[in-house]
Amino acid sequence: MNIRLDNLTVNFDDRFQLDDINWQLDDSQHWVITGANGSGKSALAAVLASAGEQVSGTIDGVPARVGLVSFEAQAELIERERKKDDADIMDVISEGTPVREILNEDGRNPELVEQLVTMFKLDSLVDRSFRKLSTGESRKVMLIRALASEPELLVLDEPFDGLDAHTLEMLQQYLAGLVETVPMVMVLNRFDEFPDFVTHIAYVDQGRLQLQVDRNDEQAYNELYQLLHLKTTDLEVPAADPENDIPRLDPTQPLVRLNKINITYDGHRIIDSLDWTIEPNQHWQLSGPNGSGKTGLLSLITGDHPQCYVNDIFVFGFQRGNGESIWQIKQFIGYVSTALQWEYKVGTGLRNVIISGFYDSIGLYTKATEKQKQIADEWLKLLGMSDRADTPFNKLSYGDQRLLLIARAMVKHPPLLILDEPCLGLDDMNRQLVLALIEKICAGTETSVLYVNHHPEDQIKGIENYLALEKRTPEA
Amino acid sequence: MSNNYFNTLPLREQLEQLAKCRFMDISEFSDGVEALKGKKMVVIGCGAQGLAQGMNLRDSGCDVSYALREAAIAEKRQSWKSATENGFVVGTYEELIPTADVVLNLTPDKQHTPVVNAVMPLMKEGACLSYSHGFNIVEEGMQIRDDLTVIMVAPKCPGSEVRNEYVRGFGVPTLIAVHEDNDPKGEGLALAKAYAAGTGGHKAGVLMSSFIAEVKSDLMGEQTILCGMLQTGSLLCFDKMIEKGIDAGYASKLIQYGWETITEALKYGGVTNMLDRLSNPAKIKAFDLAEELKDIMRPLYNKHQDDIMNGTFSRVMMEDWANDDKNLLGWRAETAETAFEKTPAGDVEISEQEYFDNGILMVAMVKAGVELAFETMTAAGIIADSAYYESLHETPLIANTIARKKLYEMNATISDTAEYGCYLYNHACLPLLQDFMKGIDTDVIGKGLDLEDNGVDNARLIEVNAALRAHPVEAIGTELRGHMSDMKKIV
Numbered sequence: 001m002n003i004r005l006d007n008l009t010v011n012f013d014d015r016f017q018l019d020d021i022n023w024q025l026d027d028s029q030h031w032v033i034t035g036a037n038g039s040g041k042s043a044l045a046a047v048l049a050s051a052g053e054q055v056s057g058t059i060d061g062v063p064a065r066v067g068l069v070s071f072e073a074q075a076e077l078i079e080r081e082r083k084k085d086d087a088d089i090m091d092v093i094s095e096g097t098p099v100r101e102i103l104n105e106d107g108r109n110p111e112l113v114e115q116l117v118t119m120f121k122l123d124s125l126v127d128r129s130f131r132k133l134s135t136g137e138s139r140k141v142m143l144i145r146a147l148a149s150e151p152e153l154l155v156l157d158e159p160f161d162g163l164d165a166h167t168l169e170m171l172q173q174y175l176a177g178l179v180e181t182v183p184m185v186m187v188l189n190r191f192d193e194f195p196d197f198v199t200h201i202a203y204v205d206q207g208r209l210q211l212q213v214d215r216n217d218e219q220a221y222n223e224l225y226q227l228l229h230l231k232t233t234d235l236e237v238p239a240a241d242p243e244n245d246i247p248r249l250d251p252t253q254p255l256v257r258l259n260k261i262n263i264t265y266d267g268h269r270i271i272d273s274l275d276w277t278i279e280p281n282q283h284w285q286l287s288g289p290n291g292s293g294k295t296g297l298l299s300l301i302t303g304d305h306p307q308c309y310v311n312d313i314f315v316f317g318f319q320r321g322n323g324e325s326i327w328q329i330k331q332f333i334g335y336v337s338t339a340l341q342w343e344y345k346v347g348t349g350l351r352n353v354i355i356s357g358f359y360d361s362i363g364l365y366t367k368a369t370e371k372q373k374q375i376a377d378e379w380l381k382l383l384g385m386s387d388r389a390d391t392p393f394n395k396l397s398y399g400d401q402r403l404l405l406i407a408r409a410m411v412k413h414p415p416l417l418i419l420d421e422p423c424l425g426l427d428d429m430n431r432q433l434v435l436a437l438i439e440k441i442c443a444g445t446e447t448s449v450l451y452v453n454h455h456p457e458d459q460i461k462g463i464e465n466y467l468a469l470e471k472r473t474p475e476a
Numbered sequence: 477m478s479n480n481y482f483n484t485l486p487l488r489e490q491l492e493q494l495a496k497c498r499f500m501d502i503s504e505f506s507d508g509v510e511a512l513k514g515k516k517m518v519v520i521g522c523g524a525q526g527l528a529q530g531m532n533l534r535d536s537g538c539d540v541s542y543a544l545r546e547a548a549i550a551e552k553r554q555s556w557k558s559a560t561e562n563g564f565v566v567g568t569y570e571e572l573i574p575t576a577d578v579v580l581n582l583t584p585d586k587q588h589t590p591v592v593n594a595v596m597p598l599m600k601e602g603a604c605l606s607y608s609h610g611f612n613i614v615e616e617g618m619q620i621r622d623d624l625t626v627i628m629v630a631p632k633c634p635g636s637e638v639r640n641e642y643v644r645g646f647g648v649p650t651l652i653a654v655h656e657d658n659d660p661k662g663e664g665l666a667l668a669k670a671y672a673a674g675t676g677g678h679k680a681g682v683l684m685s686s687f688i689a690e691v692k693s694d695l696m697g698e699q700t701i702l703c704g705m706l707q708t709g710s711l712l713c714f715d716k717m718i719e720k721g722i723d724a725g726y727a728s729k730l731i732q733y734g735w736e737t738i739t740e741a742l743k744y745g746g747v748t749n750m751l752d753r754l755s756n757p758a759k760i761k762a763f764d765l766a767e768e769l770k771d772i773m774r775p776l777y778n779k780h781q782d783d784i785m786n787g788t789f790s791r792v793m794m795e796d797w798a799n800d801d802k803n804l805l806g807w808r809a810e811t812a813e814t815a816f817e818k819t820p821a822g823d824v825e826i827s828e829q830e831y832f833d834n835g836i837l838m839v840a841m842v843k844a845g846v847e848l849a850f851e852t853m854t855a856a857g858i859i860a861d862s863a864y865y866e867s868l869h870e871t872p873l874i875a876n877t878i879a880r881k882k883l884y885e886m887n888a889t890i891s892d893t894a895e896y897g898c899y900l901y902n903h904a905c906l907p908l909l910q911d912f913m914k915g916i917d918t919d920v921i922g923k924g925l926d927l928e929d930n931g932v933d934n935a936r937l938i939e940v941n942a943a944l945r946a947h948p949v950e951a952i953g954t955e956l957r958g959h960m961s962d963m964k965k966i967v
Binding site for chain 2: 265303304306307308309310323325327343356359360361362363
């Protein structure tokens with residue numbers, strides 16, 4: 001059996017849409033579909049059991065007998081039984097359909113049903129009305145129905161939810177015994193519940209199949225774990241350090257005001273007489289081709305560009321070139337770029353890297369306070385890196401380094417967060433990770449974001465202002 | 477003709493000045509650059525050090541501009557380009573010096589006398605003249621106008637590091653001093669502290685020293701362990717490996733990057749840690765080789781220190797200045813022709829540990845050089861803190877320059893004064909070690925020990941470990957490195 005989904009778009013009662021799914025499942029594979037709540041992971045599983053209204057694309061190779069367990073299927077069965085009750089217009093108390101009957105519907109293998117009933121310890125309940133079962137008990141009934149249907153494909157949406165430890169272990173063992181004969185697709189949210197036999201993981205977000213990971217790819221697997229953690233955690237962005245507050249800015253003044261600024265290299269003008277004002281609480285996207293001066297422009301704001309002293313620049317209450325230091329400017333800015341990552345080649349532990357954001361330094365040269373350590377640990381928790389607080393930064397993967405530098409930039413809750421191509425050089429997975437983190441930051445703080453990017457697909461929600469630079473041709 | 481200032485002092489004062497060195501507490505810099513606020517700073521010279529210090533000071537909120545010679549401006553030389561492209565005001569001495577409250581002389585030693593002679597008459601009454609090296613005052617005996625304050629702020633790193641560390645939010649260890657003969661208003665220390673803070677040096681540690689201690693220790697360190705020993709060691713180790721049939725590309729790479737790798741261990745944990753990176757038998761071997769080297773080279777270190785102290789070194793070098801640098805240029809050309817310099821590093825993988833295992837002799841040379849330089853300096857009255865900075869602390873910095881482009885890069889980066897001293901050392905040390913090198917084989921340079929097992933005699937190992945840890949450079953090193961506990965690893 002090979003199941004193929006090609007450019008498949010499926011509508012679910014106009015409530016939800018799965019978009020342009022391309023997916024192939026071989027019969028030797030066992031998949032887990034995962035994603036945040038509302039991502040469409042259950043919908044994708046249900047598509048394999050013919051759910052939804054196909055809008056476009058194709059789905060081929062789905063076998064005739066699909067065993068499906070899901071909350072939706074369970075709810076449907078309960079609803080069906082309730083309707084039977086409503087249909088009884090006689091004034092007698094309906095006993096409802098006994099469990100045994102439900103289990104043996106549609107010509108299921110009775111011996112296998114008996115065997116499973118014993119294994120699930122439902123013997124004492126088989127004669128009881130299905131409607132009187134608890135949620136957990138009716139879940140077990142669903143599982144027995146699916147397993148006893150001699151399925152050619154098992155689709156199990158959160159099959160382990162609400163099961164006691166004993167049943168959970170039994171079920172996992174039972175499923176493990178089927179791996180040679182029945183391909184399985186499970187929807188699971190907790191990585192620690194992934195059975196050992198699972199070979200592939202599909203990650204769904206916003207109705208799209210975003211990532212497919214081979215379980216043997218250890219790095220991708222770990223990154224997916226982190227991504228899911230970021231997407232599903234209830235953890236909030238940690239607060240700023242109350243003991244080291246950034247000075248308050250006058251809310252009536254812009255954060256940044258560049259007045260007819262120029263940047264010149266070797267007599268060639270890269271930026272010519274540009275005006276730009278960033279007001280508090282505005283989010284901006286800055287775009288432009290290579291060489292259009294994006295990074296130069298940013299470094300005028302951050303104070304890293306020597307020509308900031310020959311331009312009319314007002315930043316965070318300072319008119320540049322009047323005796324202020326760059327550290328007075330930098331305290332208002334969080335900054336992330338590939339160049340920073342290159343510069344940040346230190347063997348310092350992760351906790352200290354985050355704390356260095358309080359001091360705008362590369363490496364940490366000051367003894368951190370207990371409060372700062374606590375805040376850094378909260379960030380590590382948010383990133384799913386709590387167990388690596390003392391790991392040297394330069395031992396991290398490239399993508400993890402980027403995440404950590406974003407946390408470093410945000411740790412002090414700066415009025416302005418500059419993200420200079422934060423996804424540059426990252427693979428799909430890490431791109432998703434970084435965007436998930438940035439979204440979390442945008443949603444949970446009052447920081448203005450200045451986002452520099454080429455890629456239209458890496459949009460960040462909530463950006464409403466755009467500045468596009470053009471590359472200037474060399475003057476004659 | 478110059479008049480050696482140090483030699484005019486009575487012995488009592490010489491010793492007092494040499495012993496000046498105090499590691500300052502960061503709290504002494506709580507005023508930041510306040511003492512320089514509203515003052516106009518004019519930098520003379522826009523080389524690596526001049527540009528780096530000027531940029532740091534400006535980024536700390538100071539008012540900085542550059543005074544260049546008219547020719548440099550008219551011909552748009554590199555110094556003019558560097559200063560203007562970085563958005564600084566640039567002008568001639570005549571235009572800028574009369575407006576300056578602080579003049580920063582950041583030209584090479586050799587130019588100090590003509591520069592100071594040109595600048596001094598233009599300086600306004602009561603202004604401050606600052607040096608980054610005391611050679612001109614101490615060795616040439618330059619007399620500065622009585623109304624001027626004379627200070628020194630000397631970052632103990634090349635200009636590129638001075639700037640990079642500042643941008644990282646840190647700084648480089650810095651030595652400051654006030655020339656007591658020229659502190660008419662008693663503001664020298666306040667200005668020097670503010671200047672050090674403006675370059676970021678206060679974050680990495682500041683030593684309060686004297687012009688004399690700075691010059692005498694700086695000259696000694698750079699000639700012997702820092703540049704001289706690394707140059708001599710490079711040439712000897714390379715030639716030995718070639719003689720014994722080691723692949724030339726491998727030999728070249730082992731040395732070019734070996735110094736940097738092994739002295740990185742030195743930077744983190746002193747001589748002890750550098751030797752602890754070796755296996756026990758290799759450690760004992762390196763220890764024994766170093767002891768032998770120290771015995772052979774001790775008279776040479778003593779001679780260098782003596783010549784520095786009594787002014788012979790500076791006199792001879794200034795004679796070469798007067799002779800159009802004949803010796804210096806000749807030696808520089810000679811170095812470029814050595815087999816090590818001309819053999820590019822091979823395209824071979826050498827792991828970090830392999831640099832230690834196959835470079836036992838190099839480890840021994842660094843140990844011998846560091847300890848000898850330290851011992852000789854302290855025996856001559858230089859305080860341990862200064863001796864540590866001018867020997868052990870700076871060795872990794874110089875080793876980095878060799879990793880970049882071999883001896884050429886090292887000699888191009890260091891001052892002419894250091895380069896001159898380095899060649900002097902090299903020419904004396906090569907023949908001195910000739911017999912010693914005859915007994916050397918690839919087990920200590922090139923291939924590593926070939927042993928059945930790593931067994932050693934317990935008593936001997938304990939003895940060696942104890943001796944390593946008991947050396948006085950380790951005691952002061954542990955203390956001073958403690959001041960920079962979160963020192964980062966810059967790859």
